[in-house]
Amino acid sequence: MTDEDRWNFKSYIEFLRYFRHLKVIRLNHFLIGSHFAYGWMPTMLRLFPKTKANNKSIHNPRTVLKILNKVKRNNTINTNEMDILKTSINNSLVGTSKLLHFINPKNYPIWDARVVKYLNLKNHNVRNVEYYECFRKRCNEIGKEGKFLKFHRKVESLVKNKVTAYRAIEFVMWKSARK
Numbered sequence: 001m002t003d004e005d006r007w008n009f010k011s012y013i014e015f016l017r018y019f020r021h022l023k024v025i026r027l028n029h030f031l032i033g034s035h036f037a038y039g040w041m042p043t044m045l046r047l048f049p050k051t052k053a054n055n056k057s058i059h060n061p062r063t064v065l066k067i068l069n070k071v072k073r074n075n076t077i078n079t080n081e082m083d084i085l086k087t088s089i090n091n092s093l094v095g096t097s098k099l100l101h102f103i104n105p106k107n108y109p110i111w112d113a114r115v116v117k118y119l120n121l122k123n124h125n126v127r128n129v130e131y132y133e134c135f136r137k138r139c140n141e142i143g144k145e146g147k148f149l150k151f152h153r154k155v156e157s158l159v160k161n162k163v164t165a166y167r168a169i170e171f172v173m174w175k176s177a178r179k
Contacts, residue, residue, distance in 0.1 A: 005175075008040070009159055015102045025068045025103065027061055034089055037098035046090050059088045071104050082129045093127050101166070109139045109166035114177035139169045 143165035
C-alpha cells in the first residue's frame with residue numbers, strides 16, 4: 001500500500017467510528033458524512049440539487065434522514081429510497097454508496113468508477129441503482145462462500161485493520177482497477 005492509501009484508510013476508519021457511535025442520524029451528521037464521502041471524490045458536493053423545471057429540490061432533509069436512520073438500524077432500503085438519497089446527494093450513486101457504507105459498512109459496499117471498471121461494465125452504469133443493488137447482493141453471496149474467510153483475512157492483513165466483508169471485496173476491486 002502507498003502512503004496515500006494508508007492515510008485514506010486511516011480516514012476511512014475515522015469515518016466509520018463517527019457513525020458507529022451515533023444512536024440517531026440528524027441533519028448535522030448527514031452534512032458531515034456527505035462531506036466525508038465527497039472528500040474522496042473529485043467533484044464538489046451539492047446537497048438537494050434543484051430541478052431545472054421549477055428550481056426546487058425534489059426531496060427534503062426529513063425524508064433523507066428517515067432513510068439514513070433506517071440504514072443505521074440495519075434495515076434494507078428499497079430502490080425508491082436509494083433513488084431519493086441519490087438525487088439528494090449530488091445526484092450521485094457513488095457519493096450515496098460511500099455515505100451508506102460509512103453508516104452501515106456491513107450492509108452497503110462502496111460503488112464507484114473503479115469498481116465498475118473492474119466489473120467490466122460501461123462507465124454510465126456507475127449511476128444505475130439496479131446495478132448497485134446487484135453488486136450489493138453479489139458481494140453478500142461472495143462473503144458467504146467457504147473460501148472467502150481466507151481472502152478476507154489476507155485483505156485485513158494487507159490494510160492492517162479489521163474490515164467488513166463488503167469492504168474487503170470492493171477494496172480489492174478498487175485497487176485492481178487502478179493499475
